[in-house]
Amino acid sequence: MNLTDQKILIIGAGSGIAAQLAADLTASGAKVTVAGRSTTPAVDLTDEDSIRRLASDLGEVDHIVSVAAAHANGPVSGLDRDAVHTAFDAKVIGPLLLAKHFAPHIRPGGSILLFSGVAAWRPSPGLAVMATTNAAVATLAEALAVELAPIRVNALSPGIIDSGSWDHLDKQAFFADVAAKNPARRIGHPSDVSAAAITALTNPFITGTTLHVDGGGRLA
Numbered sequence: 001m002n003l004t005d006q007k008i009l010i011i012g013a014g015s016g017i018a019a020q021l022a023a024d025l026t027a028s029g030a031k032v033t034v035a036g037r038s039t040t041p042a043v044d045l046t047d048e049d050s051i052r053r054l055a056s057d058l059g060e061v062d063h064i065v066s067v068a069a070a071h072a073n074g075p076v077s078g079l080d081r082d083a084v085h086t087a088f089d090a091k092v093i094g095p096l097l098l099a100k101h102f103a104p105h106i107r108p109g110g111s112i113l114l115f116s117g118v119a120a121w122r123p124s125p126g127l128a129v130m131a132t133t134n135a136a137v138a139t140l141a142e143a144l145a146v147e148l149a150p151i152r153v154n155a156l157s158p159g160i161i162d163s164g165s166w167d168h169l170d171k172q173a174f175f176a177d178v179a180a181k182n183p184a185r186r187i188g189h190p191s192d193v194s195a196a197a198i199t200a201l202t203n204p205f206i207t208g209t210t211l212h213v214d215g216g217g218r219l220a
């Protein structure tokens with residue numbers, strides 16, 4: 001599938017992975033709109049009205065990608081209900097509402113791509129919400145692929161990616177530890193994820209699938 005002039009919406013404006021994907025898609029000739037909570041156009045996945053408005057404003061699209069994520073990390077004993085709900089809004093409920101409002105506007109051959117994550121397959125203490133939301137994304141992609149066919153719906157599950165979201169840590173030590181353990185023996189770059197996302201968008205026989213772009217980290 002040729003991306004020239006394909007209209008593609010990416011949600012999650014602040015994400016380093018979204019920025020890389022937007023740049024790669026634009027270089028391939030696609031017309032890309034990146035939307036977030038503080039962009040024009042604006043969208044907040046906790047707010048159905050903003051999703052409805054964006055769908056109506058954009059009109060027909062070829063592909064929708066949601067990379068949005070909100071975190072509610074920490075031990076189960078200290079979880080805050082509102083933060084948990086916000087995490088489910090960003091990854092599960094918001095994408096469900098994106099499907100509700102955008103499916104009627106998706107052109108033939110189009111698709112939806114959602115973002116899961118390796119925590120679903122390799123949970124660790126303190127990441128119960130992340131593991132559960134990411135696992136739900138994989139099932140949501142399967143359910144939507146069946147219900148919205150022939151619109152294709154897929155999920156992409158990154159491993160540890162140097163996307164900017166780890167910059168608050170001593171990330172070199174963390175990255176060295178991850179790279180020593182995973183089968184690819186390195187951490188991921190946003191371009192690794194972008195390349196797989198473009199495959200999911202353009203391959204007409206991939207639907208209802210989760211693409212693991214994790215260096216094998218879910219197995220290590």
Ligand SMILES: NC(=O)c1ccc[n+]([C@@H]2O[C@H](COP(=O)([O-])OP(=O)(O)OC[C@H]3O[C@@H](n4cnc5c(N)ncnc54)[C@H](OP(=O)(O)O)[C@@H]3O)[C@@H](O)[C@H]2O)c1
Binds near residue numbers: 011017038159161
């Ligand atoms: N980076 C990794 O190592 C890694 C690993 C596993 C999975 N993933 C997944 O890959 C995706 C991209 O990761 P990343 O590291 O590039 O991104 P990120 O830094 O986690 O950014 C996520 C984006 O989601 C946006 N967002 C949060 N709540 C939203 C809402 N209610 N409505 C609209 N947008 C909302 C944030 O917006 P603001 O800019 O407004 O805050 C931010 O731009 C995420 O789904 C993440 O869970 C990443």
